[in-house]
Amino acid sequence: MEQEQQLSTRWEGYVDWRNRAAIRGRHGGMLASSFVLVAEILENLAYLANASNLVLYLSQYMHLSPSKAANNVTDFMGTAFLLALLGGFLSDAFFTTYHIYLISAVTEFLGLIMLTVQARLPSLKPPTCSPDSLNNPCQEVEGGKAALLFIGLYLVALGVGGIKGSLPSHGAEQFDESTPQGRKQRSTFFNYYVFCLACGGLIAVTLVVWIEDNKGWEWGFGIATISILLSIPVFLAGSTLYRNKIPCGSPLTTILKVLIAATLHSCMTKSPSNAIASMAPTPSSPTTTSKAIQEGNATEKEASTADDQDQAPTQSLKFLNRAVQVNNPAHKALECTLQQVEEVKIVLKILPIFACTIMLNCCLAQLSTFSVQQAATMDTKLGSLKVPPASLPIFPVLFIMILAPVYDFFIIPFARKSTKSEMGITHLQRIGIGLALSIIAMAIAALVEIKRKRVASNSGLLDLKEPLPITFFWVALQYLFLGSADLFTLAGLLEFFFTEAPTSMRSLATSLTWASLAMGYYLSSVIVSVVNDVSGKYSKHKWLSGSNLNHYHLERFYWLMCVLSGLNFLHYLFWATRYKYGPGRPNK
Structure with missing residues (x-):
């Protein structure tokens, strides 16, 4: 009798950090997941502290052209998120999410050390030059210096990918999905996971970016290095509370x-x-x-x-x-077995939803590239304070931090009462709202760029690299809408993939969220290249080429993104209206 009672208290398929059977009431729950959330704040701080401002570092200190710097940033961020598939695969097949996080954090730490050393030593960077030397372009980083830069960057990308592929699943695995309370807590976890992403981002795009612009990039990289190092003991502090899913094979x-x-x-x-x-x-x-x-x-x-x-x-x-x-x-x-066939069917059914979110993330890629460069040409003063252009993401970050609790405490309870369903708003509905907001964001971005260039022309500053008499708050509008789109879509995708995927494939399926981001960044680079090739054949000047952003036809690029986003939304509606949730989940 005692043996049967002991077996009933065990979490089937889960073990603790010592590889012993996980026990109900002792392992898992909100307390265990809270360590995951704090670790995510520190990890995202380390990542975004550099990614949000990296385009300026590459252009001003490594002397890459604006378009080349933008493409390098999107390639770096795309690779980081694509490697989340590797982290998710290893978590499902061979290791637990617990071990993958620790390995990945150490890898990112090593990459950041390399970048910090390079930023600190002038001998490891290309020679400095005057920004006014338009007829004598600065020498781009090359040779061993370029190798050091990109090895460091892609070690960071490898670490970020492993963390993104393991940490969300690790937190979600702490809840008992067999009970309504456990499912609601898991939904809350994903909502606050995005909230914690925003918290880390807030510190990154304000304090750390200011330090990078005013004290030097070695300080920015150093803070990121310390942050990822601190995340390791924070994560380990919850070891005795975690329940870890046993790997089920490839x-x-x-x-x-x-x-x-x-x-x-x-x-x-x-x-x-x-x-x-x-x-x-x-x-x-x-x-x-x-x-x-x-x-x-x-x-x-x-x-x-x-x-x-x-x-x-x-x-x-x-x-x-x-x-x-x-x-x-x-x-x-x-x-x-029939079970294996049905599991593969589930995976194939969610792939169209994954494909439809790539275009949204292509739009989000602009926040780290052209939007930052737009703001750099504008008046960034806020009273007596000069705001770094890379701090612009503070607007969507603050909105996410406000909207996430409002969504969890007010919108969801109201929706549950109105729809009389457990979820209130389904995963696919959240994703759809995000896709619709991205269309609006790109239209606003195009209108703001038209206004910015009109001010440059009227002020006679079109050919000069001087701040324009227009506040950078105009660019904040596109950040606001894209940030809202990111909240709805990211949280919706994470929960959708985790809940719909078979248990043996959950980490890999959840990693599709980050793979969508990766494909979006890669698609952005492809679209920029294609736009330049096509526009160069049919006009005197390429839309997105040159050293002066005022000569770009960025507004046309944004209109193109708006049209593509609209077509993508129609594509999404086709698949979303035909999708049927798994057993026990709402179809409405």
Whole structure:
């Protein structure tokens, strides 16, 4: 009796930091996840302290052109987020999210040390030159100095990717999804995860950016290094409270096995119903496996097969049903259970939603590149205080910090009462709101750029690199709308991927959120290159080329982004209205 009671208190499939069975009431919960949230504040501070201002560092100190600096920033940020897939994969397949975070934090720490040393020593940077030397461009960073710069940057990217791929899942795994209270707490966690991202970002784009601009970049990199170092003991402080999901093996192996098996079996079987028919048990003649289960002597594999026989395959993506061949599989290594097939179906169904968010993140990429350069040409004084252009993200950050608690304490309870559903606002609805806001943001960005260039022309400063008599608060409008879009979409995507994905693939699926960011940054670089190539063929000047931003046709680029975002929103509506949530989740 005591043994049965002890087993009932264990978290099945979870262990503590010493690899012992996790216990209900002792491991997991809001207290455990709070250590994750604090660690995220410190980690995002370290990342954004440099990413938000990096375009100016590359252009002013490494002497890259504005467009080249912008592309390098988007490539760096895109790589960091794309590597989240690696962190998620390793968390699901071989290590726990607990270990992946620690390894990744150390990796980012090493990269930041390299960048700090380079920023501190003049011999590791290209020679300084006068910003007025328009006819004699400054020498770009090259050789060993460039190697040091990019090795440091991409070590940071590797660390950031591992952290983004493991930390959100680690926090979400602390809640019991079998109870309504646990699911509500998990939803709250994702909301406050974005809130903590904003908290770290607030410190980064105010205090750290000011220090970088006024005290030197070695101080900015140094603060980021200390921040990521402090996040490690903070995370470790919650070790005795965490419950860690046991790795279930490579999810990619399962996906590939099902796809290959379905393809081969479709060539071997004339009728798609044969595979499923071979699974159907006959009432008058129970299978040997069923008898073994009744007698309690079945192996785990036989039990899984019997469970599959008692279930009917779903009718969506029928092609994959052919992967299940009980009597005559193409090869023993390609034996697939119905559960594996259904898990792969879930993954394939969420991919269109993932694809539809890439364009939004392409718009967000502009906040770290052209928007910062726009603000750098404007009047950034706030009274007697001169605000660094890279501190502009303070506007969306503050709005996220205000909106996140309001959303959790007021909007969601009201929505739950109105819709009489557990969620109130579904994940897909949140994502859709974010996509719609991105369209508005790009239209506003285009109008602001038209006004900025008109002021430059009327003031006779179009050809000069001098601050324009127009306040940088105009650029803050596009930050505000894109920041709101980021709150709705990021929190919605994280929870959507985590809750919809199979348990064995949750870290990898959650990493798709960051992969979407990565693809958005890469897409931004591609669009900039394509726009320059096309505009260079049909006009005298490329839209986004040169050393003077006033000669760019940035407003046309923003209008193009607005149109593409609108088309993407229609694409999203097509898939979102057809998507059906998993069992126990709302379809409305």
